[in-house]
Amino acid sequence: MKALIIEDEYPAAERLTKLIQKAGTGIEVTDVIGSIEAARGWFATHKAPDLIFSDIQLSDGLSFVIFEEIPLKSPIIFTTSYDEYAIKAFKVKSIDYLLKPIKPQELTAAIEKYRALTGSHSPQEYGLKIQSLLDSLPMAGRKFKTRFLVKQQEQLVPIHQHEIAYFFTTNELVCLVRHDNRQFLVDYTLEELEKLLDTAHFFRLNRQYIAALSAVKNIHTYFNGKLKLELHPEPMQEILISREKAPAFKEWVEG
Structure with missing residues (x-):
């Protein structure tokens, strides 16, 4: 199983790669890219990976731009230091949202969620599972203090x-x-x-x-x-x- 990491901070990318390797899930990190511009070039010349791990705030903007511009079928696990993007993240095919510093057990759970969600061969069923996950978020339908x-x-x-x-x-x-x-x-x-x-x-x-x-x-x-x-x-x-x-x-x- 091939995975791509989109992360503009080398130490964070290196740590995530090591966590994925230690998790023993059979996922191979094939490449690390650090900007929206680099992602455009990478996806133009490479086959889409099975799974993407992506930071949200990159050096040249928010990584959502990548996934809005490029029609990808790859599920995404977002990694970020901020929690204000959760709802938007799930609307661009994210299957999980991990806050830094990433805990090994949370990474393992996210990968298991990926396997569970992609186990069906039906795109319709996969879409329903993603929507169900979005609807289950505490932030969805949340009432704010006015x-x-x-x-x-x-x-x-x-x-x-x-x-x-x-x-x-x-x-x-x-x-x-x-x-x-x-x-x-x-x-x-x-x-x-x-x-x-x-x-x-x-x-x-x-x-x-x-x-x-x-x-x-x-x-x-x-x-x-x-x-x-x-x-x-x-x-x-x-x-x-x-x-x-x-x-x-x-x-x-x-x-």
Whole structure:
């Protein structure tokens, strides 16, 4: 069984190759490619592999571009450091979604899932299995939090999501900032908010900030592939998005 790895970080590709070898599943990694452009050239000159392991954020964009441009029949196991792409991943024939650092037992389970899903010779049955897997995801049909109850002196005040500009953390406290620049403490961590908020409207910019799309005033290119943001209301510190997160942020803004 032939497998291809799409990964732009050599240490990550090397580690994944070793994990696949140690799993003893009979899968042979035939090649490793590290960019969208390289993938275009590779698929133009090679037979499609039995299975693809693909990172999502590559040096020249999101790997979804590859699978949207090239009609492939190969199932895909995505490997990534971020969980915000899960639903889209399963819509491009992904059979699993592994978060880095990849655990050996999770890799083995993903490969077993691949064998189970591809055991049928019927494309229709395979498609139904993939859809069933997608429907079973916790994120599918998930209800997001749209209101927060915050304390204002001796009162509790509801704030709707459309009033929220961003959340930020300071001194282990999390603050909600409205578009009118009024600020309120909330009893959630940013990690908890990431799971509660609708990702169509909110994005985790970095370790300190989660912002609403409506709060993004200007986007500037920055050195080393980073992005610099202007938010409204103006935050207390400079807002930078890492090179690794920049492609996801751009896609989020574009919708």
